[in-house]
Amino acid sequence: MTHPRKSLDPVIHAPVRFSIAAALAPVDEADFRTLRDAIEITDSALSKQLALLEQAGYVKVRKAFVGKRARTWLSLTATGREAFTRHLAALRDIAAWQPEPEPEPDPESALEPEE
DSSP states (O other): OOOGGGGOOHHHHSHHHHHHHHHHTTSSOEEHHHHHHHHTOOHHHHHHHHHHHHHTTSEEEEEEEETTEEEEEEEEOHHHHHHHHHHHHHHHHHHHOOOOOOOOOOGGGSOOOOO
16 A cells, blocks of 8 residues: 555645645636735745746746736646645545554464474
8 A cells, every 4th residue: 555645746735835726726817916915925935936836837827917017817727736636635645544454463374383
């Protein structure tokens, strides 16, 4: 039996990146400021973590102007959603994991001492 921790995604596992994926999972798209405020992180820390998620192909970053202001929208890619779903399943499996008990030795198969 393989321990379920081996199914954890190392990219999503970091607490901030996990929080980003969790915040983006239920929505089609979120703007940078809303995401930053939701997960209570600084702009620079969010940018750094988003770059790692984007590099892994988990997050899509869309930039546009609203009036004269630049705005950034973020969304999970299909790959990111699948990775987040697998990671959540692994966490649930870890929480529910019960090691298989070792089989008790069969007394009949034990060798009898010689006289």
